[in-house]
Amino acid sequence: MIIGITGTPGTGKTSACALIGGVLDLNKLIKDEGLHLGVERERGSLIADMDVVYDRICEIAEGRDGNLVIEGHLSHHVCDVAIVLRLSPDELVRRLEERGYSGAKISENVEAEAIDVILVEAVEWCGRDRVYEIDTTGKTVEEVAETIREVLDAVGRGIVVDGYEPGSVDWVSGYIF
Numbered sequence: 001m002i003i004g005i006t007g008t009p010g011t012g013k014t015s016a017c018a019l020i021g022g023v024l025d026l027n028k029l030i031k032d033e034g035l036h037l038g039v040e041r042e043r044g045s046l047i048a049d050m051d052v053v054y055d056r057i058c059e060i061a062e063g064r065d066g067n068l069v070i071e072g073h074l075s076h077h078v079c080d081v082a083i084v085l086r087l088s089p090d091e092l093v094r095r096l097e098e099r100g101y102s103g104a105k106i107s108e109n110v111e112a113e114a115i116d117v118i119l120v121e122a123v124e125w126c127g128r129d130r131v132y133e134i135d136t137t138g139k140t141v142e143e144v145a146e147t148i149r150e151v152l153d154a155v156g157r158g159i160v161v162d163g164y165e166p167g168s169v170d171w172v173s174g175y176i177f
């Protein structure tokens with residue numbers, strides 16, 4: 001089984017997974033192995049060739065005994081179970097500003113986070129009962145890593161874990177009257 005740790009850029013995937021260990025960095029794989037179609041003109045980012053990425057990830061997973069865990073904002077497109085890291089839009093703005101992202105790139109990512117874009121894509125790809133959301137707001141990197149470990153452990157053992165189902169995180173209902 002392939003487990004993807006996904007989420008809007010800046011939600012803390014790479015930081016938390018560095019503490020977990022043994023997690024494949026999907027963006028790095030795409031870059032290192034040239035699994036892309038070229039460079040996007042406007043943003044200068046690589047356009048991943050998702051069919052090729054999917055085949056490569058399946059190949060890596062087949063060579064494994066246990067589950068393959070991958071991380072990256074594209075990982076929900078190529079996994080069986082998705083763990084979606086969420087971060088309050090306010091906090092995400094601050095993180096992306098610190099990262100030096102342009103205003104346009106910050107808006108694009110924060111809007112996507114606010115309206116659950118990656119969560120919805122993950123549910124479409126994996127199915128509702130194979131998607132978990134983790135609210136990382138106010139959590140340290142170690143606390144996020146620990147929560148991911150808890151979900152990974154439950155998924156690995158086929159145990160149902162409550163409190164992380166799609167819809168458990170909601171950034172907009174407080175603004176609707």
Ligand code: ADP
Pocket residue numbers: 007008009010011012013014015016095136139140141142144
């Ligand atoms: P992603 O891989 O999801 O894009 P990163 O792990 O690269 O996110 O983290 C983005 C930025 O946020 C980095 O500057 C990182 O140091 C910081 N960061 C990550 N997780 C946390 C956290 N739990 N608390 C505070 N800052 C964090």
Ligand code: MN
Pocket residue numbers: 013014015072
């Ligand atoms: Mn990352």
